[in-house]
Ligand code: DX5
């Protein structure tokens with residue numbers, strides 16, 4: 001029973017970083033069957049962040065495998081622009097990047113759009129929101145990191161909650177349909193607080209893939225969100 005985006009107001013985005021990579025296609029099928037709205041795809045380069053993951057060939061392999069759910073590519077790479085067309089061709093839906101990793105943030109946003117994908121900007125815990133001043137009107141997604149990027153399974157940084165509220169305020173004021181996404185340390189027991197602060201899209205890696213029953217975990221997350229909605 002999958003739930004395409006648009007059906008649920010709040011989207012759950014399992015991060016494949018915590019999946020069993022030896023059987024990735026089946027792991028993605030399993031979270032889609034469990035109710036995932038979006039597949040979060042973490043791309044790390046051992047340069048911008050101190051870890052190395054997967055690239056466009058793996059995204060393309062998931063599409064060939066039959067994954068139809070939107071794919072939310074989170075680029076933790078520098079430089080950014082070289083790899084954008086490859087991910088667009090590989091079937092990415094959203095492509096998000098860190099402003100510190102791009103020489104020309106406006107150019108990168110337009111590059112993502114020109115290649116038929118939805119652009120997102122990512123904020124590390126210490127990255128100020130003034131990067132939104134001249135970009136929000138071009139974005140489809142704002143991703144707030146609630147850990148420092150590079151690894152799954154880290155502790156949620158609660159200091160991000162006021163930042164979520166401020167992004168929600170700016171998005172509402174813009175009148176545009178921009179997703180407000182949170183990434184890092186999201187669990188059943190804190191997802192309600194993040195939703196109450198104004199997030200509508202929730203990345204969860206270890207909380208879902210580390211649990212014995214993906215569907216039960218996603219349901220528990222939706223119930224915790226509904227309790228504060
Ligand atoms: C961290 C990644 C996250 C990570 C989240 O750099 O961007 O998407 O997979 O994993 P958890 O939910 O385990 O913190």
Ligand code: ZN
Nearest residue numbers: 042074183203
């Ligand atoms: Zn991520």
